[in-house]
Every structure is written in structure tokens, then in C-alpha cells.
Amino acid sequence: MIRIHNKKPEHILQYLTHIPVVNIALTLGIVGFLSGYLALNTRAATKGFMVYSLEQDIVELEQQHNQLNLDIVSKQSMDNVQKVIAEKGFVPIETMEFITKSNQQIPVATN
Helix, strand or coil: CCCCCCCCCHHHHHHHCCHHHHHHHHHHHHHHHHHHHHHHHHHHHHHHHHHHHHHHHHHHHHHHHHHHHHHHHHHHCHHHHHHHHHHHCCCCCCEEEEEEECCEEEEEEEC
16 A cells, blocks of 8 residues: 655655755855866966966077177277277287296387
């Protein structure tokens, strides 16, 4: 014989009264997890942009360094040195003599 009764057992009713609390706790847990994930993802994206920006600065500084090295080499070239000497009115040395004074030798240019 099958009994059909419309009454719910008491122990099931006891658990059904806690369902809203469980739903709220799960919802808050999911929202907290998603907020943390979003915060970490945003922080990682910000750090990635900072690294990219610093890498671009490094490339720019390397280019400036190379340009300065080229400028140094061009300033030290013999043609440039001779041009500056001519502009300043220096006279080329034909001969050089050394004067000895108390154990020191001092070079003196003579023309």
C-alpha cells in the first residue's frame, strides 16, 4: 500500500529555512572571488604596461647612446681635430726639444 502525504518531514524543513542564507553566502563568495580576480588582472595589466613603457625607454636611450658615440667619434676624427686647430690659430710643431730641470724633462716646441 502506497501512502501519499502532503506533509514535509521536519528535518527537510529545517534545511529549507537556511537556503536564503546559503544563497547569500554563495553570492557574496562569488562576488568576492570575481572582485579579487578583477583586481589582480587589472594590476597585472598595469604592471605589463609599465614594463612595456620601460622597454620603450630603454630602446630610446640605446639609440641616444649610439648617436652620442657617433658624435664622439666624429669629434675625435683627425680631420675635425685639424679643423679646430686651424680655427684656433695654432701653429704646427716642427721640432721638439726637452729641457731637464731637477730630474724632470719638460717638452718645449721650437720652430
